[in-house]
Amino acid sequence: MSHPSHLPPIHDIPLNDRKNTMIPTCRKAIVPLLRASTLMVSMLSGYYHRAFAGTCTGAAGTYLCSDPANSTMDTEQTIDIASPLTVTTAAGFGIDTSTNGGDALDFRAVGGLTITDTNLSTITGSYSGILANNSSSEVLSITINGTVTGGVHGIFARNYGSDLNISTADVTGGTHGIVAFNSGSDVDISTADVTGGLHGIVALNTGSGSLSITSSGTVEGAALYGIKANNAGTDLNISAKNVYGGVAGVYADNSGSGALSISTSGTVMGGIMGIYAINYGTDLSISAANVTGGYDGLAAINITGDSLTVTTSGTVTGIGGAGIYAINLGGPTTITVGSSSLVQGDGAGIYSYSGYGQAITITVDGMVRNLSGSPSDDAILAAGGPITVTLNSGSITTGVVALGNYNDTINLAGTLNGSVEMEAGDDTFFLADGGTLTGTADGGAGTDTLAFDNVGTVDGSRYLNFENLEIFGGNSTLVGTWDLSGGTATIHRGSLSVNGSLFTSLLIVGKNGLLGGNGNIFSDVKAYGIVSPGNSIGTLTVNGSVDFMPGSIFNVELAANERSDLLKVGGAVSIDHGKITASLERALYPDGTRWNILAADDGIHGRFSSISSNFTSYTIALEPVYTGGSLSLVVDRTPYSSFGASPNQAAVGSALDQILPSAQGSMTDLLLAMDFAMDPAKLSATLNGLNPEIYTSFAPSGLSIAGTFNRMATLRQQEFYWTPVTVDDDQKQLWSVWGRAIGSRLDQDEENWISGYTVDTGGTVFGMDRTFGAMVRAGLMLGYSSSDLSWDKLKESGSITGKHIKLYSSARFEDFSLDGGLGYTNLDNSVARFIDTPVFSSRAVGDFDSNVVDATLSGTYNYSFGNLLLVPTASINYLYLDQDGFTEQGVDDFGFHIQSKVTDTLSGLLGLRLSGLFDGGAGWHFHPTAGLDLVHWFKNDAMELNANFVDYQVNNFRVTGADPVDNAMLVSLGMSADYNKSLTLFLNYESSFADGTTTQMLSGGIVWCF
Template identity: 25%
Template sequence: MRTGCGFHGTRKQTLLSGVCGTALLLGFCLAMPVAAHAVDWHGLTSSDWTDGSNWAGGSAPGVGQVANISTGGAPGVTPVVLGVTGPANVTVGTVTVGQGGPVPGILTIQNGSTLTSTGTSRLGGAGGTTGIATITGPGSQWTATGTFYIGFLSRGILNIGNGGQFNAVTTVLGNIAGSSGTLNISSGGILQTQSFRGGAGTRQANFDDGILRATAANATFISLFSGTELNLLAGGLTIDTAGFAVGTDAASGFSGIGGLTVTGGGIFNLQANSIYSGETQIDFGSSLALTGAGAVANSSRVVADGAFNVSAATAPAIQSLAGSGTVVLGAQTLTITNGNDTFAGVIGGTGGLTVTGGSQTLSGVNTYTGVTTVSGGRLAVNGSITSPVATSGAGILGGTGTIFGDVTNAGVVAPGNSIGTLTIAGNYTGTGGTLEVEAVLGGDASPTDLLVVTGNTAGTTNVKVINLGGGGAQTAEGIKIVDVGGTSAGSFSLLGDYVFEGDQAVVGGAYAYRLYQGAVSTPADGDWYLRSALLNPAGAAIGVVYAPGVPLYESYAGVLQSLNEFGTLRQRTGGRTIDEPQAENDPAKAIWTRIDGTHAHFNPRTSTTGTEYDVDTWTMQAGLDGMLRESAAGSLIGGVSFHFDTASADVSSRFGKGNIDTTGYGFDGTLTWYGNSGFYVDSQAALTWYDSDLRSSTLNATLANGNDGFGYGLSVEAGQKIALTRQWSLTPQAQLAYSSVRFDRFTDAYGAVVSLDDADSLTGRLGISADYDSDWKDATGQISRAKFYGIANLYYDFLDGSNADVSGVSVASENRSLWGGLSLGGSRSWSDDRYAVYAEAFARTSLKDFGGSNAIGAKVGFSVKW
């Protein structure tokens, strides 16, 4: 007889062998019903599944029939499309895409069409073939009621995208050794299955805004994958638990740059170490549980709006924590390695929390009771924790909340998130750690961080103060930075910017602050305060402590004024024209140069900071003089010159020391009338541009570098030569000079804003010189001259010195007004006065505080007439 499987039997066979053969053949036929019901795709007319002319036999497969796509057809066979012009709904038996032949079998389901296959369907159903299926668009679905193989015996690819959906009981990638299966889910595509697993072949799943939805509880919902076979692209993967408890096996971890979202109200239990770097999102009502080696440590952050359960994980660690759900620690300690978020939910359990990097904020009411360790990064408690806290190394504890546990600080405690109060409702022990306080340093009511300890304090703690732009002010009680409710036995030591009279001090604008235990009015209160008070030996406040830079800012204008002074006519010319009779054949022009050097010490009459300073100045000047007009009454000489100046000042005060280095350059103009009667009038004008560096030796810091300044001045001098003998004469003289200097506003290295309010000088000079002149003719008949003179001067400054503003605080300096001075000088000319050298040495002192302020210097010049 002939069987349905195509085998033959004979009457000569024994009954036993006939029965056995029939049974075997019947079993094979039941397992392989393809031959009896298969409909093969030819695609000779179009790509439309529903067009029967595209199928062998002239009609499309129906219910229970097998649909074979690509079964040995020649190249050019059209791919299959279900839903060419609109939705189409088809139900068949088994579907095989890629059954044989050199051309891949290709199936596309689109336009909201649905395909239901009731048998075991597969992609790549025969060796050496490729089967590709694509489900795309909203409403487009393929439902396989049995097991679905992607890569059954060869190569299979399933693409689900743009809202398309595939449904199966079990989905297998790479069924046997030598086969390969690839799953690509993107743009809202959905794979809905009870089990998603790998086979013995090559398998790869890529998710780019894909959804994997469970249809039943399954502890190994995702299984038998390894390495990077579960790849999360930029759009990531959503696990829709659909209310079930599902999970992975211990090997099926996720990788890639995308993120993982858990939704659907169920539990997703991750048992495998996953190395994906995107975000982990746990939606409200859903739970992500880590078990054993299950880990998401490489994920950029965990957003736990649902439940994040690490109670069964081994050494759980995440980068950052956000959301408003719950974290279940159990007895485990969760480590946050690179925090950059705020978690508003509740962390509970007997376990602990460790922060090693980043900046993590907790704003909820947390109930976990294990130890909180901050060994790196920052933990801000803006809500509350019941845990004891230990800081170490570079770890920072901050925030504006409450810690219902003891705190041990070997790292940093920094109250607030800028300015704020952190409360420790327990005891505080410093073990060499630091209390970091931000404050707008000013008076008692200055905004500041505050550490409140309701219990006791013990141990040692360093205090670092960061001034947030405060200009400083005089304090009374002080700025409270630590409030102690219990026994205040802890020692807090300021880490200052410098040491002032044996105590560390921190700079705040124009003032400096030191740290004291106890208020002025309640010295036994145990609290800690910053005060800018200057104390006498008995400890009473007698003033304020100015910052070390303030003496430099106070004296800065005075240093510039020392370069902006005017000399006398004789100092500029060496007397080469005053005493010389004008002859018709005298040269009408002269070039000249001179060098001045001065050392001055100033002990001002009035100084806000009690500053004294020494200034060394050097000036090189070169100019050109020429006859502008000559008459029987006298001659008018005009001149222009260029000058280059340097000044180096050493500034000293009780409050700090430092130096100011200035260079300047500028131009001068002169106009002088020489009367033939011996009367003269000399006028000068000068413009100078300055560049200055200010450095505090007390702070060992540069306060200003390359600060620009400008000065100008005018001077008028008049005198009358009175001849006593042919060689001796007296010249009474008077001079009035106005000088004004300015420098650009700047902000120093400690945030103090420095500007100049006033720095003008109006100085009068009364002097009388005694002169001795000698002339002779040399061997060639040319005249040579030698002159010697001495001058006594009185100086008086009619203005009030300078005022600088340091972050709103005015500091003034006014030198002694009345000075006296003596000068000795001389000149030597030859070749009918064509060449001349001249020099002068001088000394000046304040008269009221004789010698307290003084200056000495010398000037040397050379001129050539032509």
């Protein structure tokens, strides 16, 4: 952009004494004569002794100005002494010489001049309101809290002493509001409102001290400058609120040895410049709110000084040039646009230049733009440097940011509605989290670096002439073509997904970085961090080599359909103690499921040291399998059956192993939980909860119940030995009717992890038999039973209802007898099985029938010893059970179908029974009995059931019941009493003892013979 080389000519006030140079010579002669004539007229007319308005009187350097203003009578009050002078005002003082001409107050002193008004006086002069001149040492001090007005100057102060201090309220001058010349030391001007036709305030300090101007109101110089300050001393400080000037609102020229500081809090406006500051001293700093200039809003030039600092908090506008024009030839430049600030210009929002090696720092928290609002026009122009432009979060910059030929940096965290142009030099463009670039970024010549931090998706067509890429955090995705030929891409932190094509000489994945994507990388890759192909499931192609360094991680995602991430390498893969992390989708995986995750054309050298996954499982493990230039992950399952604490639990687990490939519905949910949510204890508990082994208890229980009723027939047959077959030749008492009540308990101990159980049975038996000839008696027995089953460690309960029928007969041949029987039992079985697992609990119901056929044959021989009878016994017993198949109800997928079962037993018995006969008198006879039998089972197979889950009929498994007994010992005691051999009462107790099994039975009944 072009810029004016100089400002328009400035109308300087002559530095010599105004009255000695600007008043004509004839006026110098006439003025004393006029004053004398006035005095004489006054004396002659009698007015001399009246109180004149607006007069200053005193002596010996101390004067008091009193009386109110009178524009008709007031004349210039002049005090000119060759010594220090102090002037104060009385209350009500005022002066107005606008009619009679001249200054209102003209004070001259040598050695110090002090003018103090604390009475809100009104001072009006035709030429100057106050003219003050201190010709020698000490301070020139003017303090006015009233109003000062002059036709030319409001206040004109010239000091040759030490300090010049001016403190005023409102000051107005036709040409200048306040003019202050100082050849002493410090100048301090403090005002409220100041107005001048040319300048508001003109201050020139040629002394040895500082120049300070403070305005709390409005300062206006209509034609030229609101504030014009020239300093040749030390520091120049300007602090103002509102300033207006025809050329510039504030013009500051510091040629002194100190700093130049300008601070404005209101509105500053100038026809050419809002603020113009040029500094030859040390630091130049400007802090401004609202500034408007016809060309530049704010121009700051630091020629030979140190730092240049510009800070804005409002709207800064350069209508024809730049909003901020900052040149520093002596040191670093710092420009800060506040969060509530807008900087705009026709040529550029900001233009800055510094010498090479002098840093420029531009920070934007608010808005910067070209007045056109076009993204193709300049927003920020900067040259020299190095330059750092930071567009912070929340900022909005509209236009082009163009930098020079040094090693420059742009940090974009806000919004840039435009482009970036960086010329020669090793530049850096950093697009940060939340930053937005709507145009392009051109790195220009040199070795340039592009840096991203969580920028989302970026297109390579918008980033030109960059050689290096650096990732500093978050997630960044490259699409399109990225040509970084000759440079390096480095992922320091965060993730980089390459979904396009990336050309670079080397891509480095730092230890805190991640590389992913579905694109192509045309370079070698050296990984210290994570390489994770794909965006979800995908293939990342590297046309060079890949080196996995110590600490690196190869991360892959595995899907249920055997799809997986794949790293496809055109060169070789080298592995140096890296590890694999696998993310496995939650699904069911049969043993041997395989995913190909790495393929290298030139082979794989080395091995990953370990593999970890996103899941904890005691049934699934992932094993790496290296085959030439390929690496696969393969599922190595631990069977569910291995978690069974018993053979039956293992059998259930084996069925689940078979079901797994075809599982669906609730079964899938259960198996998923077993694979991904259960430890070994929970897996075992699940198998135990599903285990249907309780059904193996029903067959042996049914056989036992049938055997119990078979025993009732045996007891009836034993009673025949005490009942005469015939009484006399008339065949009396041929028939007998009998009945028994039965109670029994079977206890099966737990063994081999198979739960023990108890069967409690109660029932009744009714029979009728008769004699046939002298040797044979035969009969029929009917019975009913009800049994309850319970298991030692389970909540299950079962019941068996039995209906029994049996034919029995006995034949006697002297002391030898032969007994036989044939029976049938129908059993109605029901069970409530509680399925209790770590995942769910439910209740299954089963109902099924069993049928038992039994046959018994026994022989005895009687040895009589008086009233005692010793009877050796031998018998054989066969039981056949046919159990129906059935399907559990109430548990859907987890119910079982139990297949039908046929089983039989064959046992033999050898025993000895001792009986006695005792006469009780009155027709009663008592028969105590004791017996001891040994039973051996020739055939008694373990109860085995085939089962399957209801929806998986082909996946059968077998559960086995408790081991059957081979031998048992039966102990029996009995007592019967008959009356006249026609009525018999009896009571029997039996107990059977076997390994793990105990049976007890108590029965009692009655026989009536007729």
